[in-house]
Amino acid sequence: MMRTAISILKKDLRMEFRSKESILAMWIFSLLIFVIFNFTFEVSRLVMLEIAPGLLWVAFVFSGMFGLNQSFALEKENGNLRAMALMPVDGGQIYVGKFFSVTIIMLMFEALIFPIFIIFYDLQLSLGMFRLIPVLLAGTIGFTSLGTILSAVAVHTRNQQILLSLLLWPLVSPIIIWSVTLTGMVLSGEVTEAFYPLLLRVGAFDVIFFTLSYMLFDFILED
Amino acid sequence: MSVPALEVLAISKDFGRIIALRGVSFSVQSGEFVSILGRNGAGKTTLLNIISGISRPSEGEVKLFGTDPSDRENKAKLAVISHEMFLYGNLTAIENLEYYSRIYNIPNAKQRVETVLNDVELTHRRFDLVATYSRGMTQRLTIARALLHEPSLLLLDEPFTGLDQHAIGMLITLLKKQKEMGRTILLTTHDLHTATELSDRYVVISKHKIVKDGLIADTNPDAIREKFFSADTGGIDL
Amino acid sequence: MRSKIDKILLIILLIAFSVSIYLIFQWVPQIKASNPAEQIAQRIFYFHVPSAWLGFLAFFVVFCGSVAYLATRNRKYELISVASAEIGVLFISLVLITGPIWAKPVWGIWWTWDVRLTSSLILWLIYVAFLMLRRYLPDGSKRANLSAVVGIIGFTDVPIVYYSIRWWETQHPKAVMASSEGSLAAPMFFAFMFSLATFTLLYVYLIRKRYQLLTLEDTLNKQFKEMEIL
Numbered sequence: 301m302m303r304t305a306i307s308i309l310k311k312d313l314r315m316e317f318r319s320k321e322s323i324l325a326m327w328i329f330s331l332l333i334f335v336i337f338n339f340t341f342e343v344s345r346l347v348m349l350e351i352a353p354g355l356l357w358v359a360f361v362f363s364g365m366f367g368l369n370q371s372f373a374l375e376k377e378n379g380n381l382r383a384m385a386l387m388p389v390d391g392g393q394i395y396v397g398k399f400f401s402v403t404i405i406m407l408m409f410e411a412l413i414f415p416i417f418i419i420f421y422d423l424q425l426s427l428g429m430f431r432l433i434p435v436l437l438a439g440t441i442g443f444t445s446l447g448t449i450l451s452a453v454a455v456h457t458r459n460q461q462i463l464l465s466l467l468l469w470p471l472v473s474p475i476i477i478w479s480v481t482l483t484g485m486v487l488s489g490e491v492t493e494a495f496y497p498l499l500l501r502v503g504a505f506d507v508i509f510f511t512l513s514y515m516l517f518d519f520i521l522e523d
Numbered sequence: 524m525s526v527p528a529l530e531v532l533a534i535s536k537d538f539g540r541i542i543a544l545r546g547v548s549f550s551v552q553s554g555e556f557v558s559i560l561g562r563n564g565a566g567k568t569t570l571l572n573i574i575s576g577i578s579r580p581s582e583g584e585v586k587l588f589g590t591d592p593s594d595r596e597n598k599a600k601l602a603v604i605s606h607e608m609f610l611y612g613n614l615t616a617i618e619n620l621e622y623y624s625r626i627y628n629i630p631n632a633k634q635r636v637e638t639v640l641n642d643v644e645l646t647h648r649r650f651d652l653v654a655t656y657s658r659g660m661t662q663r664l665t666i667a668r669a670l671l672h673e674p675s676l677l678l679l680d681e682p683f684t685g686l687d688q689h690a691i692g693m694l695i696t697l698l699k700k701q702k703e704m705g706r707t708i709l710l711t712t713h714d715l716h717t718a719t720e721l722s723d724r725y726v727v728i729s730k731h732k733i734v735k736d737g738l739i740a741d742t743n744p745d746a747i748r749e750k751f752f753s754a755d756t757g758g759i760d761l
Numbered sequence: 762m763r764s765k766i767d768k769i770l771l772i773i774l775l776i777a778f779s780v781s782i783y784l785i786f787q788w789v790p791q792i793k794a795s796n797p798a799e800q801i802a803q804r805i806f807y808f809h810v811p812s813a814w815l816g817f818l819a820f821f822v823v824f825c826g827s828v829a830y831l832a833t834r835n836r837k838y839e840l841i842s843v844a845s846a847e848i849g850v851l852f853i854s855l856v857l858i859t860g861p862i863w864a865k866p867v868w869g870i871w872w873t874w875d876v877r878l879t880s881s882l883i884l885w886l887i888y889v890a891f892l893m894l895r896r897y898l899p900d901g902s903k904r905a906n907l908s909a910v911v912g913i914i915g916f917t918d919v920p921i922v923y924y925s926i927r928w929w930e931t932q933h934p935k936a937v938m939a940s941s942e943g944s945l946a947a948p949m950f951f952a953f954m955f956s957l958a959t960f961t962l963l964y965v966y967l968i969r970k971r972y973q974l975l976t977l978e979d980t981l982n983k984q985f986k987e988m989e990i991l
Binding site: 446449450453454456457458459463466467469470471473474505508509512513516519520522523 | 831883884886887889890891893894897898901902903906907909910911913914915917918921922924
């Protein structure tokens with residue numbers, strides 16, 4: 301059953317790692333985000349710490365957008381989207397494959413960006429920081445589960461990148477708002493009792509978005 | 524008589540302001556080679572999309588091997604060759620073929636991949652990225668990819684467009700071989716010459732309707748040319 | 762028959778709007794407020810809240826139309842969804858315009874990144890994106906499929922958007938109907954309900970008209986095509 305999804309995932313990762321330049325470019329780009337924000341808002345360290353969680357997510361989300369655009373541009377290139385519609389498999393399986401490849405690539409970017417973030421904003425590493433892992437996972441999955449299906453929608457237009465931003469940003473804003481709140485709690489070390497219920501809520505919406513997209517993906521492939 | 528490979532029963536595709544097909548009916552027996560002739564925009568591609576289960580007719584019904592074209596078993600029996608490549612430039616020939624053989628769940632995949640690569644004479648380039656291939660080579664690989672899962676029904680949508688002479692010759696040879704093996708083939712083209720050379724039957728579509736359905740053997744190609752093709756446009760003119 | 766219903770609807774609407782303007786500006790008693798500007802500005806409430814309600818109703822219809830389309834592939838439901846999305850965006854635009862008009866004299870600012878304000882803006886953006894998507898795609902069953910998918914996902918997101926921003930504190934006046942203390946006086950309540958009903962009727966009228974226009978466009982285009990064919 302998962303054969304299709306795994307094949308697609310393997311194929312996507314293989315292609316992604318083959319174009320190492322684009323990974324490097326994306327990493328430099330997120331570096332730039334930190335630099336530019338630093339110059340445009342010349343603020344004290346204290347304020348910087350307050351906006352740091354938001355900044356971190358801006359960098360994450362930009363790298364995520366990049367991955368999403370790339371992912372379906374590859375499929376459109378040689379008519380592969382039509383090839384997917386012709387495959388003797390469930391459209392949901394194709395969605396799962398694409399979802400995992402986009403998510404893994406985004407998480408990889410996050411792993412590359414986070415150390416720089418720590419250095420630039422001189423954050424103290426502590427054991428409590430491990431709480432960031434579920435936060436990043438939940439936020440990223442929310443972003444990519446919606447992003448994957450909307451990217452498959454946007455790829456049918458000529459202005460793919462703009463349209464994906466227009467569709468995805470407003471829809472994913474709740475997830476991002478919550479993720480920023482949660483990240484802020486962990487980074488400031490003020491993990492209140494609201495932390496876990498909120499994290500659970502993000503997780504619940506991840507499940508909703510994923511299931512909905514899984515069910516609707518067949519309609520996107522159909523003409 | 525056995526179930527026909529393909530039955531198209533009075534289908535129309537008429538959505539919103541778009542009219543693509545109107546009351547098109549025909550059937551194709553197993554092992555037949557049928558050419559669909561028609562001008563660009565006559566509705567040939569829409570017809571193939573409906574037959575391959577990607578698109579739905581707004582009226583009428585299509586039966587592939589007696590069932591709905593969007594059935595998974597039917598999709599596994601079907602291959603489409605068009606001007607689109609259905610290949611990833613950033614993968615090698617062998618990686619492309621291996622990917623599709625996993626998707627189509629092909630037994631003995633390794634051997635099968637080698638066979639089709641050999642058929643299209645690309646074995647020596649199998650470890651090269653498809654992006655480095657010439658156009659003709661890419662087209663040959665496209666054909667190999669389509670034949671990978673040994674489809675019982677081949678749908679060819681203007682497959683000769685943009686091919687070089689070598690690739691055209693190879694495709695014709697391969698198609699003849701497929702026909703000998705008893706595969707059903709449906710070809711859309713505006714090239715009368717290849718249509719008469721390869722097919723048993725021809726169907727002419729004009730302005731979203733079928734205007735002629737006849738056996739190639741019963742017809743003098745010149746008569747078809749005279750009747751449906753005008754010399755000056757080189758296309759079908761009704 | 763159809764045009765007869767529309768005519769009757771239009772007449773009822775004209776009367777209802779005249780009555781509701783009278784109710785809102787003459788009949789309803791002044792509210793107690795220290796700031797005289799606030800007393801006048803408060804009356805925008807009778808337009809602001811019904812517009813918001815219409816927006817939600819319209820987007821709910823987009824959702825239903827999208828589901829119905831995917832279930833039946835009937836062009837009719839696609840057109841209903843589009844018509845409703847357009848009207849919804851129009852009324853949420855009105856919400857976003859009337860809100861600041863009220864806020865300036867009362868809060869002293871046009872805009873603040875408050876719960877209700879932000880969520881209404883996001884809602885507006887979702888459906889503007891929906892309409893933009895349709896603009897970028899050629900007409901056909903593919904566009905119908907894609908926009909139905911977005912119509913469904915978009916509406917699922919609506920409660921989440923509202924829920925997510927609850928996290929912050931709000932300056933926005935609470936839903937006055939619900940609270941027992943400081944609830945609306947009877948005349949105000951009546952005028953509000955009347956305005957709400959009038960707006961709902963306006964929605965019915967607008968969607969009927971817009972839908973008719975879209976079908977007419979289809980018919981016309983088809984007739985042009987037919988002429989080309991012959």
